[in-house]
Amino acid sequence: MKIESHYELSDLIKPEETFCKKANIQNNDLYEKANHNRLDFWEEQANQLNWDQPWDSVLDWKKPNAKWFVNGKLNAATNCLDRHLTTHRKHKTAIIWESETGQKQTLTYDQLHKKVCQLANYLSQTLGIKKGDRITLYMPLTPELAISVLACARIGAIHSVVFAGFSANSLQDRLNDSESKCIITTDIAVRRGSEINLKEIVDEALEKATSVKDVIIHKRTNKTINWVSNRDHNFDEAINQSSTTHKPESMDSEDPLFILYTSGTTGKPKGIIHTTGGYLTHAQYSTKVVFDIKDDDLYWCTADIGWITGHTYLVYGPLLNGATVFMYEGTPDYPNAGIFWDLIERYSISIFYTAPTAIRAFMKSGESIPKQYNLSSLRLLGSVGEPINPEAWNWYYTHIGQKKCPIVDTWWQTETGGIMITTLPGLHDMKPGSAGKPLPGIQAQCLQDDGTTIHSGGGLLSLTEPWPSMARGIWGDQERFNEVYWSKFETYFAGDGAVKDKDDYFTVIGRVDDVLNVAGHRIGTMEVESSLVDCPKVAEAAVVGIEDTIKGQAIIAFVILKEGISESANLEQELKQFVATKISPIAKPKTIIITPDLPKTRSGKIMRRLLKQAANNETLGDTTSLANPQIMEKIKQLIK
Numbered sequence: 001m002k003i004e005s006h007y008e009l010s011d012l013i014k015p016e017e018t019f020c021k022k023a024n025i026q027n028n029d030l031y032e033k034a035n036h037n038r039l040d041f042w043e044e045q046a047n048q049l050n051w052d053q054p055w056d057s058v059l060d061w062k063k064p065n066a067k068w069f070v071n072g073k074l075n076a077a078t079n080c081l082d083r084h085l086t087t088h089r090k091h092k093t094a095i096i097w098e099s100e101t102g103q104k105q106t107l108t109y110d111q112l113h114k115k116v117c118q119l120a121n122y123l124s125q126t127l128g129i130k131k132g133d134r135i136t137l138y139m140p141l142t143p144e145l146a147i148s149v150l151a152c153a154r155i156g157a158i159h160s161v162v163f164a165g166f167s168a169n170s171l172q173d174r175l176n177d178s179e180s181k182c183i184i185t186t187d188i189a190v191r192r193g194s195e196i197n198l199k200e201i202v203d204e205a206l207e208k209a210t211s212v213k214d215v216i217i218h219k220r221t222n223k224t225i226n227w228v229s230n231r232d233h234n235f236d237e238a239i240n241q242s243s244t245t246h247k248p249e250s251m252d253s254e255d256p257l258f259i260l261y262t263s264g265t266t267g268k269p270k271g272i273i274h275t276t277g278g279y280l281t282h283a284q285y286s287t288k289v290v291f292d293i294k295d296d297d298l299y300w301c302t303a304d305i306g307w308i309t310g311h312t313y314l315v316y317g318p319l320l321n322g323a324t325v326f327m328y329e330g331t332p333d334y335p336n337a338g339i340f341w342d343l344i345e346r347y348s349i350s351i352f353y354t355a356p357t358a359i360r361a362f363m364k365s366g367e368s369i370p371k372q373y374n375l376s377s378l379r380l381l382g383s384v385g386e387p388i389n390p391e392a393w394n395w396y397y398t399h400i401g402q403k404k405c406p407i408v409d410t411w412w413q414t415e416t417g418g419i420m421i422t423t424l425p426g427l428h429d430m431k432p433g434s435a436g437k438p439l440p441g442i443q444a445q446c447l448q449d450d451g452t453t454i455h456s457g458g459g460l461l462s463l464t465e466p467w468p469s470m471a472r473g474i475w476g477d478q479e480r481f482n483e484v485y486w487s488k489f490e491t492y493f494a495g496d497g498a499v500k501d502k503d504d505y506f507t508v509i510g511r512v513d514d515v516l517n518v519a520g521h522r523i524g525t526m527e528v529e530s531s532l533v534d535c536p537k538v539a540e541a542a543v544v545g546i547e548d549t550i551k552g553q554a555i556i557a558f559v560i561l562k563e564g565i566s567e568s569a570n571l572e573q574e575l576k577q578f579v580a581t582k583i584s585p586i587a588k589p590k591t592i593i594i595t596p597d598l599p600k601t602r603s604g605k606i607m608r609r610l611l612k613q614a615a616n617n618e619t620l621g622d623t624t625s626l627a628n629p630q631i632m633e634k635i636k637q638l639i640k
């Protein structure tokens with residue numbers, strides 16, 4: 001496979017000297033230490049956490065099974081909270097939250113700790129939830145979600161956060177796969193001015209999710225909702241009736257901390273497992289060195305806790321570092337396109353971490369909007385989730401960062417647990433469009449299909465040494481874990497194509513498998529296809545991605561209707577809605593093309609590559625292996 005960069009990368013841009021002089025990392029010492037002895041280096045990072053019991057050895061590695069900080073014991077919530085209570089951070093603000101409707105909440109470390117202890121007591125004492133039990137969290141981005149995450153961690157229950165935009169169907173699948181005993185939710189979520197009744201979705205999901213015995217509902221409104229006695233419990237009442245002191249569970253370093261579902265190449269999402277000691281070590285370390293976190297920063301990561309970015313860089317990483325986190329429950333374009341800049345001005349936010357899709361949307365509405373706000377509090381910007389094109393990078397740098405804030409373009413994945421490749425903001429020159437170098441302690445290479453290393457040029461991105469926050473498995477399917485990540489090469493295969501240049505910077509181009517990246521969300525083509533064929537009107541479906549100026553990629557679905565079903569005016573809308581309801585609005589195809597047939601090989605395999613080329617208006621590749629080559633002409637006409 002030949003991987004080439006689409007972009008012409010421009011010159012290196014130096015970070016401002018004033019930034020560099022105060023940066024947490026100003027020289028190459030960390031790289032030198034890590035290169036000299038990687039395990040000593042990681043041990044030093046792990047020592048920044050509080051452990052109940054020290055480890056016997058740093059790493060036990062039997063590919064693909066890693067054990068980091070073997071036999072060490074610690075608790076994630078006490079590391080995020082309790083250890084700050086004996087310092088000046090006790091009354092420091094931990095979370096500042098605002099909602100789209102202007103609701104506000106502020107919690108100090110002390111207050112957050114108390115609430116977490118209260119919920120932990122309720123979960124363990126009243127509901128009898130034990131270490132290792134799974135709890136699903138299906139909530140909008142509110143402080144109560146962070147409290148729930150930490151309460152699970154405190155009692156050793158494994159949290160599985162499901163993004164509140166997922167449908168009842170998707171939620172049900174995840175509840176069943178994880179065999180969750182309990183779900184914590186809210187009555188409503190607010191999105192772009194409308195209320196979504198989350199509890200109704202939960203009730204529907206629970207019709208066929210029998211492992212769940214208890215539902216805790218954070219009630220945000222006084223509206224009457226369906227209430228099942230003996231199963232449903234009120235979040236606020238649960239907290240208020242419980243003690244504010246709680247003895248945390250001492251967890252083994254390798255005990256799972258959470259499961260997070262993400263898309264793969266099959267229709268079934270993968271429950272990625274992260275464990276405690278290694279994950280926390282990397283979360284604390286990477287937040288400190290990449291985001292340059294200091295005590296007086298106000299740090300805003302715009303991701304939802306439903307994604308890995310929210311886990312690592314909205315909850316665990318910043319709280320481990322005793323930072324003040326800003327959380328906003330809302331979208332970048334509602335009630336107006338200036339809302340993010342308004343928040344930055346009002347709260348004096350200093351570090352801002354968002355996704356390229358948002359930046360491209362801001363660009364589209366024009367620089368006159370951010371110009372109306374005072375953004376001088378910003379000192380560092382970040383980007384994550386998909387490749388950022390140099391044009392969007394430059395716009396972000398110029399109009400948001402006022403050419404004084406370094407940008408960290410951070411490449412990583414749900415499976416890597418934390419940032420793997422980026423520039424360090426006070427140390428490296430930036431190259432718009434390129435993520436940068438592997439962090440100290442991380443090794444990456446571009447490989448050829450046969451596994452040989454490409455020293456300069458394009459290839460398949462692989463992480464070549466184990467690292468503490470690496471995924472330990474797929475929940476209930478270790479075989480799939482081995483197959484997806486560890487069978488192609490001797491080392492971890494990320495599924496991305498990348499180019500390594502003469503400066504050893506990595507430019508990540510995108511997925512090389514059947515996974516799409518729509519607005520920074522991973523969506524498997526198979527997931528959308530299987531939801532489409534679930535529709536009684538659809539016989540067959542093939543899904544491909546096309547380039548989209550705002551979302552990076554958009555979904556096009558080619559659909560064959562069942563015998564006797566004819567095209568109608570609203571059929572396209574109906575099918576789009578079907579996918580939105582089955583999976584989530586984020587997986588909704590942009591276009592549906594009804595076709596009499598799909599390009600297939602003689603063995604019946606759909607050639608998505610040809611559909612992709614046709615949809616992107618590219619010259620078609622080899623069609624000789626098709627059983628029905630004439631169909632491509634027809635499809636080309638349908639696309640027009």
Ligand code: PRX
Binds near residue numbers: 308409411510
């Ligand atoms: O293709 C890469 C892209 O997002 C994928 C991981 O998606 P997910 O597990 O949902 O995690 C997103 C947040 C970490 C990767 O395989 N990706 C992520 N960050 C970048 C990126 N592609 C290019 N540049 C990035 N900075």
